[in-house]
Amino acid sequence: MYARILIAIDGSELSLRGLEQGLMLAAQLGSKVDLLTVSEPWASGMADIQGWAVGYESGPEYRAEREQAANAILQPCLDRAAELEVEAEPVHVLDRFAADGILETADERRAELIVMASHGRRGLTRVLLGSQSAEVLIRSKIPVLVVR
Structure with missing residues (x-):
């Protein structure tokens, strides 16, 4: 039915429920x-709590820290996939908004299903914070399974 599934994760407890599903x-x-x-x-x-300011994103520390953070999210997920005997590949997309990165990767990898979690925000919270899952649902050309 679905030969290739893309599972989007951000390390949150909610996204881990999507991972499991x-x-x-x-x-x-x-x-x-x-x-x-x-x-x-x-x-x-903008400066962050560590004092990094403009230009940080063009320095070598930026990419290294982003890759390290991504690996910290992906490795436990790879371990869980191995426990379930599911063949899985890690993918990290840098400097993209979540919905764009998800949709582009699904297309590049020829995924037949996208699985992701949604916080189910409504009203002003959704307007202020946005909804990446809603964006994926609107723009996706393939089925999307949203886990809450």
Whole structure:
């Protein structure tokens, strides 16, 4: 049914529920899985708590820290996939908004299903924080399984 499933994760407890649902489905169907995490663009012109400021995103520390953070998210997911005997590949997309990174990767990897979690925000919270899952649902050309 779905030979290749893309599972989007951000390391949150909620996304791990989506991971579990996606991996269980993949195990039942014998599907291959791409485990994706997306690092959103650095907010230029702002300083973070460590004092990094403008220009940080062009330095070598930026990429190294983003890759390290992505690996910290992806490795436990790869371990869980191995426990379930699901063939999985890690994917990290740097400097993209989540919905864009998810949709582009699904297309590049020829995924047949996207699995992701949604916080289910409504009203002003959704307007202020946005909804990457809603964006994926609107723009996706393939089925999307949203886990809450």
